[in-house]
Amino acid sequence: MIVAKRKPFEDIKNMLKDYKKVLNIGCGTCVAVCLAGGEKEVDVLTAELDMARKMEDNPLEIGKFTVERQCDREYLEALDSVVGNYEALLSMACGAGIQFLAERYPEKPVFPAVDTTFIGINQGVGWYEERCRSCGSCVLGMTGGICPVTMCAKGLYNGPCGGTNKGSCEINKDQPCAWFMIYERLSKQGRLNLIMDVVPPQDWRNQTPRTVIQPGYKKNEVA
Amino acid sequence: MEELKAGSNLEKVLRAGHFAFTGELGPPRGANAEEVRKKAAFLKGNVDAVNITDNQTAMVRMASWAASLLLIQEGLEPNFQMVCRDRNRLAMQSDILGAYAHGIRNMLCLSGDHQQFGDHPQAMGVFDIDSMQLIQMVKKMRDEKKFLSGADLDEAPKLFIGAAANPFAEPFEWRVHRLAKKINAGVDFIQTQCIYNMDKFREWIRRSNDMGLTEKAYILAGVTPLKSVGMAKYMQGKVPGMDVPDAVIKRLQGVDKKKVAEEGIKFACEQIEEFKEMKGVAGVHLMAIEWEHKVPEIAEQAKVLPRPKVD
Incomplete structure:
Protein backbone atom coordinates (compact mmCIF):
# COMPACT_ATOMS: atom_id res chain seq x y z
CA MET A 1 0.00 0.00 0.00
CA ILE A 2 0.94 3.67 -0.21
CA VAL A 3 1.97 4.88 3.23
CA ALA A 4 1.52 8.48 4.29
CA LYS A 5 2.09 10.47 7.44
CA ARG A 6 0.06 13.43 8.64
CA LYS A 7 1.81 16.77 8.40
CA PRO A 8 2.47 18.66 11.66
CA PHE A 9 -0.73 20.32 12.82
CA GLU A 10 0.78 23.81 12.82
CA ASP A 11 1.76 23.43 9.15
CA ILE A 12 -1.76 22.40 8.20
CA LYS A 13 -3.30 25.21 10.22
CA ASN A 14 -0.94 27.71 8.65
CA MET A 15 -1.81 26.64 5.10
CA LEU A 16 -5.48 27.28 5.82
CA LYS A 17 -5.13 30.53 7.76
CA ASP A 18 -6.59 32.78 5.03
CA TYR A 19 -9.67 30.62 4.38
CA LYS A 20 -12.98 30.59 6.18
CA LYS A 21 -14.70 27.65 4.50
CA VAL A 22 -12.71 24.47 3.94
CA LEU A 23 -13.69 20.90 3.04
CA ASN A 24 -11.47 18.17 4.51
CA ILE A 25 -11.46 15.16 2.20
CA GLY A 26 -10.27 11.73 3.28
CA CYS A 27 -9.53 8.65 1.24
CA GLY A 28 -10.81 5.20 2.16
CA THR A 29 -8.05 3.15 0.58
CA CYS A 30 -4.27 3.06 1.32
CA VAL A 31 -4.10 6.05 3.66
CA ALA A 32 -7.06 4.69 5.62
CA VAL A 33 -5.31 1.34 6.08
CA CYS A 34 -2.10 3.03 7.28
CA LEU A 35 -4.08 5.23 9.70
CA ALA A 36 -3.12 8.54 8.08
CA GLY A 37 -6.06 9.83 6.05
CA GLY A 38 -9.17 7.67 6.36
CA GLU A 39 -12.53 8.60 7.81
CA LYS A 40 -11.30 8.38 11.40
CA GLU A 41 -8.30 10.62 10.76
CA VAL A 42 -10.51 13.10 8.90
CA ASP A 43 -12.76 13.30 11.97
CA VAL A 44 -9.82 13.94 14.27
CA LEU A 45 -8.13 16.58 12.12
CA THR A 46 -11.42 18.34 11.39
CA ALA A 47 -12.19 18.58 15.11
CA GLU A 48 -8.68 19.81 15.88
CA LEU A 49 -8.84 22.52 13.25
CA ASP A 50 -12.29 23.59 14.33
CA MET A 51 -11.15 23.88 17.92
CA ALA A 52 -7.91 25.69 17.15
CA ARG A 53 -9.55 28.30 14.95
CA LYS A 54 -12.25 28.94 17.53
CA MET A 55 -9.59 29.55 20.14
CA GLU A 56 -7.89 31.99 17.81
CA ASP A 57 -11.15 33.82 17.36
CA ASN A 58 -11.02 33.12 13.67
CA PRO A 59 -13.69 30.46 13.23
CA LEU A 60 -13.42 28.04 10.35
CA GLU A 61 -16.40 26.49 8.68
CA ILE A 62 -15.02 23.06 8.01
CA GLY A 63 -16.82 20.16 6.35
CA LYS A 64 -15.62 16.58 6.01
CA PHE A 65 -16.08 13.94 3.40
CA THR A 66 -14.27 10.65 2.86
CA VAL A 67 -14.38 9.09 -0.59
CA GLU A 68 -13.56 5.49 -1.33
CA ARG A 69 -10.54 6.41 -3.48
CA GLN A 70 -9.34 9.88 -4.40
CA CYS A 71 -7.31 8.41 -7.26
CA ASP A 72 -10.44 7.21 -8.99
CA ARG A 73 -12.71 9.49 -11.03
CA GLU A 74 -15.73 7.34 -10.30
CA TYR A 75 -15.46 8.04 -6.56
CA LEU A 76 -14.48 11.70 -6.85
CA GLU A 77 -17.73 12.39 -8.63
CA ALA A 78 -19.53 12.20 -5.28
CA LEU A 79 -17.84 15.50 -4.36
CA ASP A 80 -19.12 17.50 -7.33
CA SER A 81 -22.26 18.71 -5.58
CA VAL A 82 -20.42 19.59 -2.33
CA VAL A 83 -17.23 21.33 -3.36
CA GLY A 84 -18.96 24.51 -4.53
CA ASN A 85 -19.81 25.43 -0.92
CA TYR A 86 -16.16 25.78 0.07
CA GLU A 87 -13.30 28.20 -0.66
CA ALA A 88 -10.57 25.60 -0.40
CA LEU A 89 -10.03 21.84 -0.17
CA LEU A 90 -7.83 19.96 2.26
CA SER A 91 -6.93 16.43 1.19
CA MET A 92 -5.73 13.60 3.38
CA ALA A 93 -5.07 11.30 0.41
CA CYS A 94 -1.70 10.37 -1.04
CA GLY A 95 -0.02 12.68 -3.54
CA ALA A 96 -1.78 10.98 -6.43
CA GLY A 97 -5.19 11.47 -4.84
CA ILE A 98 -4.46 15.11 -3.99
CA GLN A 99 -3.45 15.84 -7.58
CA PHE A 100 -6.45 14.09 -9.03
CA LEU A 101 -8.67 16.14 -6.75
CA ALA A 102 -6.95 19.38 -7.79
CA GLU A 103 -7.28 18.39 -11.43
CA ARG A 104 -11.03 17.87 -11.07
CA TYR A 105 -11.59 21.22 -9.34
CA PRO A 106 -8.97 23.46 -10.93
CA GLU A 107 -10.54 26.67 -9.62
CA LYS A 108 -10.16 25.56 -5.98
CA PRO A 109 -7.00 25.87 -3.90
CA VAL A 110 -6.08 22.35 -2.71
CA PHE A 111 -3.80 21.66 0.30
CA PRO A 112 -2.11 18.44 1.39
CA ALA A 113 -2.69 17.34 4.98
CA VAL A 114 -0.31 14.37 4.71
CA ASP A 115 3.16 13.67 3.36
CA THR A 116 3.12 10.68 1.04
CA THR A 117 6.03 8.58 2.24
CA PHE A 118 6.46 5.23 0.51
CA ILE A 119 5.07 2.00 -0.87
CA GLY A 120 5.29 -0.33 2.06
CA ILE A 121 4.05 -3.15 4.17
CA ASN A 122 2.28 -3.49 7.50
CA GLN A 123 4.67 -4.79 10.16
CA GLY A 124 2.24 -4.31 13.02
CA VAL A 125 -0.55 -1.94 13.99
CA GLY A 126 0.61 1.54 13.08
CA TRP A 127 4.04 0.25 12.00
CA TYR A 128 4.92 0.36 8.33
CA GLU A 129 8.12 -0.19 6.39
CA GLU A 130 9.14 0.74 2.88
CA ARG A 131 9.62 -2.09 0.39
CA CYS A 132 9.28 -0.69 -3.14
CA MET A 196 27.70 -14.13 -10.00
CA ASP A 197 27.48 -12.04 -13.17
CA VAL A 198 27.64 -8.26 -13.27
CA VAL A 199 24.20 -6.71 -13.55
CA PRO A 200 24.32 -4.00 -16.24
CA PRO A 201 23.25 -0.41 -15.50
CA GLN A 202 19.60 0.15 -14.83
CA ASP A 203 17.40 1.68 -17.50
CA TRP A 204 15.83 4.30 -15.24
CA ARG A 205 12.25 4.68 -16.39
CA ASN A 206 10.94 6.55 -13.39
CA GLN A 207 12.42 9.89 -14.41
CA THR A 208 9.41 11.14 -16.36
CA PRO A 209 5.67 10.74 -15.60
CA ARG A 210 4.65 7.21 -16.54
CA THR A 211 1.48 5.81 -18.04
CA VAL A 212 0.35 2.19 -18.05
CA ILE A 213 -2.28 0.87 -20.44
CA GLN A 214 -2.97 -2.79 -19.80
CA PRO A 215 -3.18 -5.19 -22.73
CA GLY A 216 -6.62 -5.17 -24.29
CA TYR A 217 -7.36 -1.64 -23.08
CA LYS A 218 -6.85 1.77 -24.60
CA LYS A 219 -6.74 5.38 -23.53
CA ASN A 220 -10.35 6.55 -23.20
CA GLU A 221 -11.58 10.05 -23.87
CA VAL A 222 -11.54 11.81 -20.51
CA ALA A 223 -15.11 12.27 -19.31
CA MET B 1 54.68 -8.63 -24.91
CA GLU B 2 51.10 -7.54 -24.80
CA GLU B 3 50.52 -3.85 -25.42
CA LEU B 4 50.06 -1.66 -22.35
CA LYS B 5 46.47 -0.74 -21.64
CA ALA B 6 47.16 2.77 -20.46
CA GLY B 7 50.91 3.19 -20.26
CA SER B 8 50.79 4.72 -16.79
CA ASN B 9 53.83 4.46 -14.57
CA LEU B 10 51.87 2.23 -12.21
CA GLU B 11 50.97 -0.13 -15.02
CA LYS B 12 54.58 -0.25 -16.25
CA VAL B 13 55.97 -0.93 -12.78
CA LEU B 14 53.50 -3.75 -12.22
CA ARG B 15 53.93 -5.17 -15.70
CA ALA B 16 57.71 -5.27 -15.23
CA GLY B 17 57.16 -7.38 -12.15
CA HIS B 18 58.32 -4.84 -9.59
CA PHE B 19 56.67 -4.71 -6.20
CA ALA B 20 54.54 -1.56 -6.49
CA PHE B 21 54.31 1.03 -3.76
CA THR B 22 51.55 3.62 -4.04
CA GLY B 23 50.45 6.48 -1.83
CA GLU B 24 47.35 8.42 -1.01
CA LEU B 25 46.50 12.10 -0.83
CA GLY B 26 43.29 13.67 0.40
CA PRO B 27 42.50 17.01 -1.30
CA PRO B 28 41.89 20.01 0.95
CA ARG B 29 38.59 21.37 2.26
CA GLY B 30 39.09 24.53 0.26
CA ALA B 31 40.76 25.91 -2.83
CA ASN B 32 44.24 25.59 -1.35
CA ALA B 33 46.54 24.38 -4.13
CA GLU B 34 49.59 24.91 -1.92
CA GLU B 35 48.39 22.28 0.53
CA VAL B 36 48.17 19.74 -2.27
CA ARG B 37 51.69 20.64 -3.42
CA LYS B 38 53.00 20.43 0.12
CA LYS B 39 51.58 16.95 0.67
CA ALA B 40 52.73 15.86 -2.80
CA ALA B 41 56.32 16.85 -1.98
CA PHE B 42 56.47 14.17 0.74
CA LEU B 43 55.31 11.53 -1.71
CA LYS B 44 57.47 12.48 -4.67
CA GLY B 45 60.05 9.83 -5.47
CA ASN B 46 58.72 7.56 -2.73
CA VAL B 47 55.70 6.08 -4.49
CA ASP B 48 54.77 4.92 -8.01
CA ALA B 49 51.38 6.64 -8.08
CA VAL B 50 49.16 8.59 -5.71
CA ASN B 51 45.50 7.86 -5.17
CA ILE B 52 43.58 11.14 -4.97
CA THR B 53 40.41 10.64 -2.97
CA ASP B 54 37.03 11.82 -4.22
CA ASN B 55 35.04 13.60 -1.49
CA GLN B 56 36.02 10.88 0.97
CA THR B 57 33.66 10.21 3.86
CA ALA B 58 31.17 12.29 1.85
CA MET B 59 32.82 15.58 2.85
CA VAL B 60 33.17 18.19 0.13
CA ARG B 61 36.77 18.63 -0.92
CA MET B 62 38.66 19.89 -3.94
CA ALA B 63 37.74 17.66 -6.91
CA SER B 64 39.86 14.56 -7.36
CA TRP B 65 40.59 15.40 -11.00
CA ALA B 66 41.67 18.94 -10.08
CA ALA B 67 44.04 17.78 -7.34
CA SER B 68 45.26 15.11 -9.78
CA LEU B 69 46.25 17.84 -12.24
CA LEU B 70 48.20 19.63 -9.51
CA LEU B 71 50.09 16.39 -8.91
CA ILE B 72 50.94 16.06 -12.59
CA GLN B 73 52.33 19.61 -12.47
CA GLU B 74 54.48 18.53 -9.53
CA GLY B 75 55.82 15.54 -11.46
CA LEU B 76 53.86 12.81 -9.69
CA GLU B 77 51.48 10.30 -11.17
CA PRO B 78 47.92 10.54 -9.85
CA ASN B 79 45.37 7.81 -9.53
CA PHE B 80 42.11 9.65 -10.14
CA GLN B 81 39.38 8.35 -7.88
CA MET B 82 35.71 8.50 -8.76
CA VAL B 83 32.74 7.55 -6.59
CA CYS B 84 29.21 6.80 -7.79
CA ARG B 85 27.53 8.90 -5.12
CA ASP B 86 27.94 12.35 -6.64
CA ARG B 87 27.51 12.04 -10.40
CA ASN B 88 25.25 10.38 -12.91
CA ARG B 89 26.55 8.52 -15.97
CA LEU B 90 26.69 11.66 -18.10
CA ALA B 91 28.86 13.59 -15.64
CA MET B 92 31.04 10.53 -15.01
CA GLN B 93 31.83 10.00 -18.65
CA SER B 94 32.56 13.64 -19.34
CA ASP B 95 34.88 13.82 -16.30
CA ILE B 96 36.65 10.66 -17.46
CA LEU B 97 37.27 12.18 -20.89
CA GLY B 98 38.45 15.45 -19.39
CA ALA B 99 40.72 13.73 -16.90
CA TYR B 100 42.36 11.69 -19.63
CA ALA B 101 42.72 14.73 -21.90
CA HIS B 102 44.75 16.37 -19.12
CA GLY B 103 47.13 13.46 -18.74
CA ILE B 104 45.50 11.31 -16.07
CA ARG B 105 46.22 7.63 -16.75
CA ASN B 106 44.99 5.71 -13.67
CA MET B 107 41.49 5.66 -12.30
CA LEU B 108 39.95 4.07 -9.23
CA CYS B 109 36.24 3.19 -9.37
CA LEU B 110 34.32 3.17 -6.07
CA SER B 111 30.75 3.24 -4.78
CA GLY B 112 31.50 5.99 -2.27
CA ASP B 113 30.60 6.38 1.39
CA HIS B 114 26.93 7.13 1.96
CA GLN B 115 26.17 10.86 2.00
CA GLN B 116 24.69 10.51 5.48
CA PHE B 117 28.24 10.36 6.90
CA GLY B 118 29.37 13.65 5.47
CA ASP B 119 28.87 17.36 5.77
CA HIS B 120 25.82 17.41 3.47
CA PRO B 121 23.63 14.58 4.81
CA GLN B 122 20.60 16.20 3.10
CA ALA B 123 22.13 15.57 -0.33
CA MET B 124 20.54 13.25 -2.86
CA GLY B 125 22.79 10.25 -3.39
CA VAL B 126 23.05 9.68 -7.13
CA PHE B 127 24.20 6.04 -7.50
CA ASP B 128 22.91 6.06 -11.08
CA ILE B 129 25.40 3.26 -11.70
CA ASP B 130 27.38 1.28 -9.13
CA SER B 131 31.12 0.67 -8.87
CA MET B 132 30.92 -2.58 -10.82
CA GLN B 133 29.07 -0.87 -13.64
CA LEU B 134 31.52 2.06 -13.52
CA ILE B 135 34.42 -0.34 -14.10
CA GLN B 136 32.56 -1.82 -17.08
CA MET B 137 31.84 1.64 -18.42
CA VAL B 138 35.47 2.82 -18.27
CA LYS B 139 36.60 -0.41 -19.92
CA LYS B 140 34.04 0.02 -22.67
CA MET B 141 35.20 3.60 -23.27
CA ARG B 142 38.83 2.48 -23.32
CA ASP B 143 38.67 -0.79 -25.24
CA GLU B 144 35.63 -0.37 -27.46
CA LYS B 145 35.82 3.42 -27.90
CA LYS B 146 32.16 3.59 -26.98
CA PHE B 147 30.08 5.47 -24.47
CA LEU B 148 27.90 3.49 -22.09
CA SER B 149 24.98 4.13 -24.45
CA GLY B 150 26.87 2.39 -27.26
CA ALA B 151 27.58 5.54 -29.27
CA ASP B 152 31.11 5.99 -30.60
CA LEU B 153 33.55 8.36 -28.95
CA ASP B 154 36.31 9.94 -30.97
CA GLU B 155 39.36 9.22 -28.83
CA ALA B 156 39.47 6.52 -26.20
CA PRO B 157 40.54 7.41 -22.65
CA LYS B 158 43.36 4.90 -22.12
CA LEU B 159 43.07 4.44 -18.38
CA PHE B 160 44.54 1.82 -16.07
CA ILE B 161 41.41 0.73 -14.19
CA GLY B 162 41.41 0.16 -10.47
CA ALA B 163 38.84 -0.77 -7.86
CA ALA B 164 38.69 -1.51 -4.16
CA ALA B 165 38.22 -4.82 -2.42
CA ASN B 166 37.36 -5.50 1.17
CA PRO B 167 38.78 -8.91 2.15
CA PHE B 168 37.21 -8.80 5.61
CA ALA B 169 33.52 -7.94 5.31
CA GLU B 170 30.88 -10.57 5.91
CA PRO B 171 29.90 -12.82 4.24
CA PHE B 172 33.58 -13.76 3.92
CA GLU B 173 32.81 -16.54 1.40
CA TRP B 174 31.40 -13.93 -0.96
CA ARG B 175 34.51 -11.73 -0.93
CA VAL B 176 36.44 -13.67 -3.59
CA HIS B 177 33.36 -13.92 -5.79
CA ARG B 178 32.96 -10.19 -5.58
CA LEU B 179 36.61 -9.79 -6.58
CA ALA B 180 35.96 -12.13 -9.50
CA LYS B 181 32.99 -9.97 -10.52
CA LYS B 182 35.17 -6.86 -10.54
CA ILE B 183 37.79 -8.64 -12.62
CA ASN B 184 35.13 -9.79 -15.07
CA ALA B 185 33.86 -6.21 -15.20
CA GLY B 186 37.33 -5.18 -16.39
CA VAL B 187 39.48 -4.11 -13.48
CA ASP B 188 43.29 -4.06 -13.91
CA PHE B 189 44.33 -3.47 -10.32
CA ILE B 190 42.83 -3.67 -6.86
CA GLN B 191 43.50 -1.64 -3.74
CA THR B 192 42.35 -3.50 -0.66
CA GLN B 193 40.81 -2.11 2.47
CA CYS B 194 43.39 -1.35 5.20
CA ILE B 195 44.70 -4.67 6.46
CA TYR B 196 45.20 -5.40 10.16
CA ASN B 197 43.87 -8.93 10.38
CA MET B 198 46.71 -10.75 8.64
CA ASP B 199 45.24 -14.25 9.17
CA LYS B 200 42.06 -13.33 7.37
CA PHE B 201 43.96 -11.57 4.62
CA ARG B 202 46.22 -14.60 4.06
CA GLU B 203 43.10 -16.75 3.71
CA TRP B 204 41.50 -14.29 1.27
CA ILE B 205 44.59 -14.12 -0.91
CA ARG B 206 44.93 -17.92 -0.80
CA ARG B 207 41.37 -18.28 -2.09
CA SER B 208 42.02 -15.59 -4.71
CA ASN B 209 45.14 -17.46 -5.84
CA ASP B 210 43.19 -20.73 -6.00
CA MET B 211 40.59 -19.13 -8.24
CA GLY B 212 43.30 -17.70 -10.48
CA LEU B 213 42.17 -14.15 -9.74
CA THR B 214 45.59 -12.79 -8.78
CA GLU B 215 46.82 -13.60 -12.26
CA LYS B 216 44.08 -11.52 -13.83
CA ALA B 217 44.46 -8.34 -11.76
CA TYR B 218 47.25 -6.84 -9.68
CA ILE B 219 46.43 -6.84 -5.98
CA LEU B 220 47.80 -3.94 -3.95
CA ALA B 221 47.57 -4.68 -0.24
CA GLY B 222 46.19 -1.72 1.72
CA VAL B 223 48.34 -0.54 4.63
CA THR B 224 47.53 2.29 7.04
CA PRO B 225 49.99 2.77 9.87
CA LEU B 226 48.26 3.25 13.20
CA LYS B 227 49.22 6.51 14.91
CA SER B 228 47.67 5.89 18.29
CA VAL B 229 45.65 3.46 20.38
CA GLY B 230 42.69 5.81 19.98
CA MET B 231 42.92 5.58 16.22
CA ALA B 232 43.11 1.78 16.35
CA LYS B 233 40.05 1.61 18.60
CA TYR B 234 38.17 4.03 16.36
CA MET B 235 38.98 1.92 13.32
CA GLN B 236 37.88 -1.20 15.17
CA GLY B 237 34.61 0.15 16.47
CA LYS B 238 33.45 2.94 14.21
CA VAL B 239 34.62 2.33 10.66
CA PRO B 240 32.31 -0.05 8.80
CA GLY B 241 34.10 -2.86 7.02
CA MET B 242 37.30 -2.50 9.06
CA ASP B 243 38.75 -5.48 10.93
CA VAL B 244 41.25 -4.57 13.66
CA PRO B 245 42.06 -7.58 15.88
CA ASP B 246 42.43 -7.00 19.63
CA ALA B 247 46.00 -8.32 19.42
CA VAL B 248 47.00 -5.32 17.30
CA ILE B 249 45.53 -2.91 19.86
CA LYS B 250 47.25 -4.79 22.69
CA ARG B 251 50.56 -4.52 20.85
CA LEU B 252 50.22 -0.72 20.67
CA GLN B 253 49.12 -0.55 24.31
CA GLY B 254 52.19 -2.56 25.26
CA VAL B 255 54.68 0.16 24.36
CA ASP B 256 55.55 3.47 25.99
CA LYS B 257 52.97 6.15 25.10
CA LYS B 258 55.54 8.22 23.25
CA LYS B 259 56.46 5.24 21.11
CA VAL B 260 52.99 4.15 19.95
CA ALA B 261 53.30 5.85 16.55
CA GLU B 262 56.73 4.31 16.08
CA GLU B 263 55.28 0.89 16.91
CA GLY B 264 52.44 1.50 14.44
CA ILE B 265 54.97 2.18 11.70
CA LYS B 266 56.98 -0.87 12.75
CA PHE B 267 53.89 -3.07 12.43
CA ALA B 268 53.12 -1.57 9.00
CA CYS B 269 56.67 -2.27 7.83
CA GLU B 270 56.47 -5.87 9.05
CA GLN B 271 53.27 -6.23 7.05
CA ILE B 272 54.94 -4.79 3.97
CA GLU B 273 57.87 -7.23 4.37
CA GLU B 274 55.39 -10.11 4.44
CA PHE B 275 53.43 -8.78 1.44
CA LYS B 276 56.63 -8.61 -0.60
CA GLU B 277 56.91 -12.38 -0.24
CA MET B 278 53.21 -13.22 -0.40
CA LYS B 279 52.05 -15.01 -3.54
CA GLY B 280 49.33 -13.02 -5.26
CA VAL B 281 50.25 -9.62 -3.80
CA ALA B 282 51.71 -7.29 -6.44
CA GLY B 283 52.38 -4.30 -4.23
CA VAL B 284 51.30 -2.16 -1.33
CA HIS B 285 48.97 0.81 -1.27
CA LEU B 286 50.02 2.99 1.64
CA MET B 287 47.25 5.14 3.05
CA ALA B 288 49.04 7.39 5.50
CA ILE B 289 45.96 9.43 6.32
CA GLU B 290 46.94 13.02 7.22
CA TRP B 291 50.39 11.63 7.80
CA GLU B 292 51.87 12.26 4.37
CA HIS B 293 55.04 13.73 5.91
CA LYS B 294 55.81 10.30 7.37
CA VAL B 295 55.79 8.58 3.97
CA PRO B 296 59.52 9.12 3.23
CA GLU B 297 60.41 7.57 6.58
CA ILE B 298 58.00 4.65 6.12
CA ALA B 299 59.21 3.97 2.58
CA GLU B 300 62.79 3.98 3.83
CA GLN B 301 62.04 1.69 6.73
CA ALA B 302 59.97 -0.65 4.54
CA LYS B 303 62.94 -0.89 2.15
CA VAL B 304 60.93 -0.02 -0.95
CA LEU B 305 63.33 2.70 -2.12
CA PRO B 306 64.43 3.70 -4.64
CA ARG B 307 61.32 3.36 -6.74
CA PRO B 308 61.94 1.64 -10.08
CA LYS B 309 62.05 3.60 -13.32
CA VAL B 310 60.43 1.69 -16.19
CA ASP B 311 60.34 2.98 -19.76
Missing part, protein backbone atom coordinates in the same frame (compact mmCIF):
# COMPACT_ATOMS: atom_id res chain seq x y z
CA ARG A 133 10.53 2.38 -5.04
CA SER A 134 8.47 1.58 -8.16
CA CYS A 135 11.63 1.74 -10.29
CA GLY A 136 9.77 0.25 -13.23
CA SER A 137 11.93 -2.84 -13.82
CA CYS A 138 11.67 -5.38 -11.06
CA VAL A 139 14.70 -7.54 -10.27
CA LEU A 140 13.25 -9.39 -7.27
CA GLY A 141 13.44 -12.70 -9.13
CA MET A 142 17.23 -12.39 -9.21
CA THR A 143 17.70 -11.08 -5.69
CA GLY A 144 15.80 -13.61 -3.64
CA GLY A 145 12.77 -11.34 -3.23
CA ILE A 146 14.75 -8.55 -1.54
CA CYS A 147 14.79 -5.23 -3.40
CA PRO A 148 18.29 -3.76 -3.80
CA VAL A 149 16.89 -0.44 -5.03
CA THR A 150 14.78 0.09 -1.92
CA MET A 151 16.60 -1.84 0.79
CA CYS A 152 20.21 -0.92 -0.08
CA ALA A 153 20.96 2.65 0.99
CA LYS A 154 22.92 3.14 -2.22
CA GLY A 155 20.50 1.21 -4.43
CA LEU A 156 23.34 -0.97 -5.70
CA TYR A 157 22.68 -3.66 -8.27
CA ASN A 158 26.00 -5.38 -7.59
CA GLY A 159 26.42 -5.27 -3.84
CA PRO A 160 27.36 -5.45 -1.11
CA CYS A 161 29.64 -2.42 -0.98
CA GLY A 162 32.71 -2.23 1.25
CA GLY A 163 30.65 -0.64 4.01
CA THR A 164 28.65 -3.77 4.77
CA ASN A 165 29.08 -4.24 8.49
CA LYS A 166 28.51 -7.73 9.94
CA GLY A 167 25.08 -7.93 8.33
CA SER A 168 24.25 -4.26 8.88
CA CYS A 169 24.36 -1.30 6.53
CA GLU A 170 27.12 1.26 6.97
CA ILE A 171 24.53 4.00 7.60
CA ASN A 172 23.13 2.41 10.74
CA LYS A 173 23.65 -0.79 12.73
CA ASP A 174 19.87 -1.25 12.95
CA GLN A 175 19.51 -1.19 9.17
CA PRO A 176 20.20 -4.62 7.68
CA CYS A 177 22.52 -4.75 4.68
CA ALA A 178 20.26 -5.65 1.76
CA TRP A 179 23.04 -7.44 -0.10
CA PHE A 180 24.00 -9.44 2.98
CA MET A 181 20.37 -10.61 3.17
CA ILE A 182 20.28 -11.30 -0.56
CA TYR A 183 23.44 -13.40 -0.27
CA GLU A 184 22.11 -15.32 2.71
CA ARG A 185 18.79 -16.09 1.11
CA LEU A 186 20.17 -17.12 -2.26
CA SER A 187 22.87 -19.15 -0.54
CA LYS A 188 20.25 -21.10 1.42
CA GLN A 189 18.26 -21.62 -1.78
CA GLY A 190 21.38 -22.78 -3.63
CA ARG A 191 20.89 -19.99 -6.17
CA LEU A 192 24.04 -17.85 -5.74
CA ASN A 193 24.69 -18.31 -9.45
CA LEU A 194 22.05 -15.61 -9.99
CA ILE A 195 24.37 -12.90 -8.65
